[in-house]
Amino acid sequence: MSNLNELRELEAITKAKYDQQQQSFRRIQSEENRLRAELRKLDEMLLSSNNTDVRIGEMRAIGADVIWQGWVGRSKTELNLKLAQVLAIKEQQLQQVRQAFGKLQVAQQLITETNDDQRKKKGQSRLELAMDTALHRVKSD
Template sequence: MTGKTSDLGELRHITSLLRARALEDVRRERLEEDRLRAEQGEIDRMREAARSAAQAVSLQRLIGADTLWQGWLTSRRMEINRQMAMVRARQAHHLAVARLAFSRDEAVASLQSRERQARQSDAERQQAQKLEALLFLRRLQAVDQAETS
């Protein structure tokens, strides 16, 4: 049984590592999504500031720089949205991998628990058998003493 125990221990170690790695991948994708959201918010603030400034006739507006700026902001926001979609797709994949890793880790933990309970039950049964044998020997000894006296 010790071979099986060590195999389960090694398997548990591996499944725990896979679980941790999968959760780290999910965390990394969430951080990337947060970064993109922050950049998207900054683009929106710059866009609103440019829109407010566009109300007044300025040199930038006269030469068309404001239109170029708005175009750049729009294209950058579209690029961020594209990146966000990619991050969410990767995130969904990593979440599925993390769920599977979690399930495997829990399954191995359950197997270890069952094996531990089985070993404990076996040990208790063996101890009960030893106690029964000892009790039987004492009864025999008491019978022998009664016969000899």
Template sequence: MSRQDPTGLGEVAGLLFETEQAKLRDLMRREAELRRALAELDDHRKAAAALPPTQLSAPRAVGADLLWQGWVGRRRAELNTELAQVLVRKAGRMNDLRRAFGRKAAIDELGNRARAEAREAAGKRREDAVQALGVMRPGG
């Protein structure tokens, strides 16, 4: 709590906002990792497809190429499923972040208004005191 914010609401709202930002940042980091893994998987698949047929004859003879393609398909599905889950959680976190930002902005605005009103009231009191002193002066 500070002198300007005796209730501490601004500080609490700021901390909540930062917490929501950190949670969103973690999800965005995970999203980037998953997208990178999907891109690498696609690169490996394309590289394998670009191999000359002479290099693929041995793996095809034992069925390794089909096993590898099956693994790539399953792995791609797993990564896409996890990515979809992360995107859903990210959307929820975005809403939480918007809400926390709104609270913080509202509390900051209320604090700004309260400080402005306090400055006005102090100025008015000074003005009234000066006027009262002027009335009290002899010949004033």
């Protein structure tokens, strides 16, 4: 019975580790989504500024369009670098989540097999006891 208790403790530990890995993965996914949204926003802002003819003329007159496009370019480069770093971390964490999930499945399978074995042993013991009882009755008759 202590073997089953040890397996349940192992399951609890592996479940906690799996939950921790999932939470960490969700955080990195959230960061990825945030960076992608910022990149989309920059693209929309750039597109919007290019579609406004009056503003373009005014911006060109003072050189602001070059400054604006330079800022957008630098911002996108910075965001893309951060996104690349996040995607690399995400790949590592995805592997860790998969590994933690595999360990949890193994622990759960071991518990199931141990429970099945214990049930079989109990059933076998009951069968042997019933047979012994029946044999004693036959001999005493």
